[in-house]
Amino acid sequence: MRIWGLFLMFAGCAGGGIQYCAIQKKRLALLRHTLSALEILEGELGTSALPMPELCQLLQRHSELAVRDFFLELTQRMPELGRRSFASIWRQAARCHLAGLGEAPMEAYLALGEKLGRYELEQQLSAVRQCQRALRRSLESAEAAYPAERKLGMGLSLSLGALLLILYL
Amino acid sequence: MNAMETAVTLLDKPYADALRKLDQNRVEEIRLRLGKEPRVLIQGKERLLSDRVVREEDLLRLLEAASAASAHSAAPAMAEGYLPYRGLRIGLCGTGIVRKGEFVGFRSCSSAAIRIPSQRYGLCESFLPQLLQDGFRSTLIASPPGGGKTTLLRELIRVLSGRGFRLGVVDDRGELGGSDGGRIQMDLGEHTDVLTGLDKYRGALMLLRGMNPQILAMDEVSREEDMRAVEECCACGVELLASVHASGQDDLQRRTLYRRMLDRQIFSWLITISGCGDQRRYLLTRMTG
Structure with a gap:
């Protein structure tokens, strides 16, 4: 029974490490998917100046995971325009679905919502590019830090598990 | 809604x-x-x-x-x-x-x-018998901005449609039919086909080719391109029902674009609107070239 308990304790620590790595990996994926969506957004805005409801539907079809949910919510909430601003709808959907982006990218993403649809095309495109730059910076630093963070996360959790084993054996 | x-x-x-x-x-x-x-x-x-x-x-x-x-x-x-x-x-x-x-x-x-577009029934009762005395002939509605041209045009479309005429409406702004997501909200009659979202010239040609209208209706003829639509249609054997910004035939004479329309005698009747609100008056006169 004691051995079984110790095993569970060690497995819990290891699981914590795996979970930490998974969160980091998920954040990387979210940043990549958001960047892809922004690329489509920039392209469609720049070439065909699609109206926002159609653009959101298109992005919903071409995005993955949380980013798809974000654009789905945006599409569904479009009829609220008039009672609410587009920026507030964007903010609500982003906080609900893209919270995993991290603080700085989220700030840039929310700032984009303030400009989209409201200003002339060139200003909107420059806001999209600015947001892309912020997200790309975050992605690059997160990708660079990921191997070390993974090692650290796994190392710490396994060490903790081993320490507990030694203490209780 | x-x-x-x-x-x-x-x-x-x-x-x-x-x-x-x-x-x-x-x-x-x-x-x-x-x-x-x-x-x-x-x-x-x-x-x-x-x-x-x-x-x-x-x-x-x-x-x-x-x-x-x-x-x-x-x-x-x-x-x-x-x-x-x-x-x-x-x-x-x-x-x-x-x-x-x-x-x-x-x-x-x-x-x-x-x-706010409105639907007002019975606006054309006073002049309708005279307007239809020889069947329907091309008619122009004139009034200054905000004079009620669109409301009268809408009612005329409904009434003519009710009399069995087949109408094609080029509703480029979606205002005549009160178009909401492709659904026509205003009552434009049983025999009316409405084309929304296209400019008057292309819209009129599409209606002529595809819908075989007897009367073509369009609101606010004000540009050279709109004039082209009018000229194109009058040579195709359909009657026209259109509106313009003008207080009367004298005003029409003063604008080069409309003078051309008068010279070609495209329209047989002119309805001028004066007054405002419930006090609006409709005057039907024969057009002179």
Whole structure:
């Protein structure tokens, strides 16, 4: 029974490490998917100046995971325009679905919502590019830090598990 | 949702509440001017809607809702001076931005006028027998801006359709039919086909080719391209029903574009509208070249 308990304790620590790595990996994926969506957004805005409801539907079809949910919510909430601003709808959907982006990218993403649809095309495109730059910076630093963070996360959790084993054996 | 309800969804709560308290059938326009109290146009006179002055945020939100948060794709419509929104027509004023000679949007918006389309039955009873004495002949409706041309045109379309004429309507702004997502909200009669979203020239040609109309109707012929549509149709054996900004035949003579129309004797009848609100009068006269 004691051995079984110790095993569970060690497995819990290891699981914590795996979970930490998974969160980091998920954040990387979210940043990549958001960047892809922004690329489509920039392209469609720049070439065909699609109206926002159609653009959101298109992005919903071409995005993955949380980013798809974000654009789905945006599409569904479009009829609220008039009672609410587009920026507030964007903010609500982003906080609900893209919270995993991290603080700085989220700030840039929310700032984009303030400009989209409201200003002339060139200003909107420059806001999209600015947001892309912020997200790309975050992605690059997160990708660079990921191997070390993974090692650290796994190392710490396994060490903790081993320490507990030694203490209780 | 009727036109007034649609307009209410564009306004901030205090204005929406104030609007609901009014006799909604009489409101012709809602006018919002930055830093001033909002007003409504009833019977040709502006009346106070609310004590709360219009803020920049109110105008921006209106613009955003009317353009479906797509100022970039609404720019061509805005360049015409208005935004069509679910059958409403929203006129805008402000500081325009022009790039490479083209209007691309407003830097700031200073005022907006939301026009509420209305359906008024029985407007043409007084002159209808005379208008139809030799069957229907091409007819032009003339009045100054805000005179009720579109409302009369809408009623004439409905009445003619009710008399069995097959009508094709080029509703480029979606205002005649009160088009909302492709659904026609106004009563334009049983024998009426409505084409929305295309300019008058292309729309008229499409209707001629595809829908075999006996009468082609279009609102506000005001540009060279609209004139081309009129000239094209009159040579195709269909009768025309159209409206123009003018107070009468003298005004028409003063504009080169309309003078050409008079010289070619395209229209047989002219209906001029005078007065405002319930006091509007309709005068039917034979057109002279």
